[in-house]
Amino acid sequence: QEFDTEVAIIGGGGAGLAAAVSAHQNGAKVLLVEKMPNIGGNTIISGSAFNAVDPKRQSAQGIEDSVEKHFQQTYEGGDKKGDPELVRVLVENAYPTIEWLESLGMKFTDKVFTVLGALWPRSHKPVEPLGTGYVNTFMNYINEHKDDITVLTEVEAKELLVNADGAVTGFLAEGKNGKITVNAKNGVIIATGGFGANVEMRDQYNTIWPKLTNIKTTNHRGATGDGILMAEKINASIVQMENIQLLPMGDPETGSLSGNIEQGVENRIFVNAEGNRFVDEGARRDVMTRALMEQADSMMWVIVDQHSYPTGDTVNNFNETIDSLVKEGRAYKADTLEDLAKQIGVEPENLVKAVEAFNASVDGAKDEFGRTLFMDKLDTAPFYAGKRVPTVHHTMGGIKITPETRVVDQNGEIIKGLFAAGEVTGGIHGANRLGGNALADVHTFGRIAGATAATEGNE
């Protein structure tokens, strides 16, 4: 089968779908292929937080912030290894991207919060659960413009097509019914996501963590780095592949984020198997994960109270009620900290002391671990605990792009007709990505990629 289009997109997660809508808004005919039976990728199963400096919501909550502060925290939070020019594009366009999503019908809650490892309260939360709000918003648009935007699922791109001038003109793929050729007049946008679910590839590039072979992942199983490998084959520059992000928040059985009982950074603490705190719970993700790896059995308990779950049917960020998690044995509930400690097998005296010290810090006492993000005390029953372990979450390395999302080759030259956006790209976040910056990244750069490919094409 052969398809002719203007802008072709590989991958139907947040970046690819944003690119599809944006390319169409900029006048192009679009074809998108997704290898899985369902679109959405890691985006649809993510915690959904989106960082942006927001003149409306943050000021209503009395939160001071600035684009410069978002820049500094992103750049320094990645050990200054990210490309400052790309970080600038990200932080300056994050809020306009929220407004763009809203213009497409997407709804965010009024309350801005601090997601794990975000370092600051600028994380936005969609009204719809997990990442479904993003995907539904794009699919509504796509379904309204079916004549011009084609989405093919269970079609896996295999190889980029390059003409005699070195410009990318399409790709070869494999679908349910055999081989497919896609010809794209304006070029191809790679939006295939990261390689967190590709254990071999993780092991090949990992130099910054102890061996990751047996660590599970939050990722969907299609996150295998295909786009990086396809681009590398035609000499694209691949950068910072060692920068793999782990979270201290994996489900002990599956590695997924589901079952996570934290509702934001301010109102929970972590304790180890002895019931002692061990880290600033508002710190960078890599810092918290390294600290967790040093604890007995690399496991910890997240402790929250009624402030996080005013009622038993209050849901976590993954749309699970706390009652259902307790019922399934994935969380524990008690009227006293002593009872909670007994249920989870930690020393009651230690847990009580840890909470007392934390509560004193909420009142302004100096925190033992240097924590600065606080809101409520942990002082109201019922108390809850949930077990968590390290898990592979995001791969910060990948295809090198320009601020316009054009792919750069190994000599620093632009590859005509080739664009990339989202987790498949490398070098934006550096050594550590702030929580809440991924969805800002994939949608911002996806939107730019669609516009660049539609308007400039392979010029």
Ligand code: ADP
């Ligand atoms: P991002 O957040 O960057 O958009 P996601 O993980 O959300 O990344 O989405 C990437 C999507 O690309 C996933 O749905 C994945 O299944 C898809 N994908 C990965 N490799 C291929 C491929 N070779 N052909 C088609 N789709 C692919």
